[in-house]
Amino acid sequence: MSHLILGAMVRTIGAYPSGWRYPGAHRDPRLDADALRRTAAIAEEARLDYLFFGDWLATGHDLEFVDPYLVARIDPLSAVTYLAGHTSRIGLIATADSNFADPYTLARATASADVLSGGRVGLNLVTAVDPRSAANHGRDFHTTNGSRYDRAVELEQVLRRLWDSFEDDAVVADVASGTYLDASRLHATDFHGEHLSVAGPLNVLRPVQGHLPIVHSGTSPRSRLFAAQSADLALVAVNDLAHAVSIREELRALAFESGRDDRTLKVIAPVLPIVGETRAHAQALAEDLAELVQVAEDWPEGPPAGFPAQRSLAQLASHVGVDLSGRSPDDLVGPDLVARFGEAGQVLVEIVAERTGRTPTGERPPSLRQLLVAASVNASMIVGTAAEIADEFEAWADAGAVDGFNVLSAVQPAQFEEFAFQVVPELQRRGVFPTEYEGTTLREHLGLERPDNVHVTGGDPNLAVARR
Template sequence: MSGAVDRPATGPLIVGAMVRTLGAYPSGWRQPGAHADPQTDASILRRVARLAEDADLDYLFFGDWLATGPDLEFRDPYLLARIDPVSAVLYLAGVTEKIGLIATVNSTYADPYATARATASLDLLTGGRGGVNLVTGAEPRAAANHGRDAHADNEARYDRAEEFVRALRLLWESWDDDAWIADRDSGVLIDAERLRTAAFVGTQVRVEGPLNVARPPQAHPPIVHAGTSPRSRALAATEADLALIAAADPASAAATRTELRALAEASGRDPDDLKVIVPVLPVVAETDASARAVVDRLLLLVPIDDGASGHAERPGFPANRSLAAFLDAAGLPADDPARRAAVDDVVAADAAARFAEAGARVLDLVRLRTGRSVGGEHPVTWRHLIAAHAVPANFVVGGPTVIADHFELWRAAGAADGFNVLSAFQQAQFEAFAQLAAPELRRRGLLGRAGATLRERLSLGAPRLAYAPALATR
């Protein structure tokens, strides 16, 4: 495998914010002062955009989910009610000046012409700061919301996604750079030979064109894709500019990054034009102890089945949020006396000593992230362990130095070209990252990329254009 495939990231990392107005952790909205009302999302979006731009982040990223239901209250509250991502980025286009704006589109249900039109418009309105995250979706309820009896299988969804990307790019290239003449004396507005149809006919996607929006400043706004299946990784490696991956540690992330870059190179691409991005959920405060206190409260606020709250009887309440579920995971006997303890009781040392490997890992995470310990001055409770087991999160907890060390470690391991920063709740935690951690990242040269367009900030090469006449004019 070539050195280019294995080459780690150098220079400033790509750092974007994955915006979830209700927070990325299920109990985040319960924190004192946290944003908890989707009807006032506009003010949070403006505040996050200003903070991100002042901190010199590279983009704001908006995900999507095409259904809702009461179960999401416990699993992912931020999905219950949220602004349409394309609407969100167009709203923020007028209140930002340099940060990239990436909106999610589900290619299973979206119309390619409408998507090309919206994303080209975003790119024009922002002077080249637009991007699109293409997903194929895996939510059965979304099918009914789009008039379908069943959700398409994985192969059909990716067949459509591949055609969708090709149609998008052809539509974006409808106009050459110099197609607009606007000669007032001669009365000639356009060179008709430099306006073309897409004329794309696939098995699932068909578009004629041309696009009735002028050529995007970036020609091809960057495409983002995430997924774990072989088809998903193939799509990311051959078509995406940013590949979003999830990994538990730098070694596994580095292996995935190497695999994706090798697939990109095998498809004829420069592997450096594929940037691999991992999510991170930093809990930031001025001191490590203060950050641990935030996580401690987040765990305590996770709704669990404690036998008294009535949560277990509510629709969609997760079955794994109980003492019995945690003890099963820890491998303790079914008749262990600890089962009869209230979930608020502290964890006994004899019970902790008998934890299986999975339970011991959860206990170590709680120690690391909250500062609590079995038998210590601030003891671990069963409630902490249940929450940490049932609602796992990729927390990085501490002051600015700890956060910057994490970023630096992953870059040195060749694990990522950048990070999508999540915030446990808004707006205080994103504010803490932007105002405390970001300056330390800049001081170390890990943050602060140059470029007027999003493609330039991401250090992407020139897009692979389909039409030679368009290529010749650039």
């Protein structure tokens, strides 16, 4: 069995909408430096492959209800550079939006971070765009949205050429001859595309890894094609094991058809484990978190402006196919009501039973709030003991569904510590995850070889086209 890749998606106030409300949770962004150092120390002690920092280039009061961690957060490249000085082995992946990133500036910052960290930095290129982000960069939303993948393709090509500006031995530093640089080993970029134009060369040495590992996430066919052709890691949200298997097979096939070795594309699934000492304990934690999620009916006069419309009993009624007028979110759901639910409602009942142990026919029936939270909060949750979560991870690995997992923690730091110090050792005991770092760079952690310089080998098939 091949080893799983395990990374942690860092959200300092938790990855669940109500996680920051849980007792003992980190909730003050002004103290994020402390939280980041603690998270990094725990992750490195557990031997995780990387820490992953997502991003969103706007903020607003509405985000506190949907994704509170997006309200105020540290810039990903700043976080990565900061933690490079507080860690020694773990990989550090930062996010950049390909819609707005200046290629020379991004190449310079990422190459610098890779050199300073000893080769431990990765780059997550996202193509998502929303009107606020576009406005923050002086761009028209519709124009930006329409060309986002074409620009992303160009950016990925330009970054690799800029990173390869210096050959590995371009700096001679020969004291006797007085030769510092072998000019024949410094290469211009000379890229002139539809969206980007860059002269180069970059004024930073080639990254330790040659090219930083590139990550991409998305669900659309165009996103999957970009990941298959250009990414080293594809982050893919999946519904279940069978869905994961089909997505991984699709991505690998697209990678093969594009002319690359499909084994070099690693497919990673995000997952939010709720870890308890017993299954009942884990389910109680999941139930408490759901109870702390606010819904529209919690405000008798109506929810605040910007509150998500899908988090209401009206939306739940539409989902389950039953009129819920006049009911309270905390009303219990018995068998008579469930019998009237449509198929989607029946699935919700099963999800809540799996997460909380509550069933309509049991002593503790679920509430409408719990069904509503399950329907409106997008989280791929696994609830159970460390052994049960390890069982699930191992089953997915055995089925060839994924190459690894991007782990989110509902509550920081408590749930992250439970995963790091309970689940990871269980995976190591089973031989699914290594007990020690076997390499020094992020590429080595991910099982990726160091690429050749495209200016030397002509490894970039678009290089000649770009120079016309």
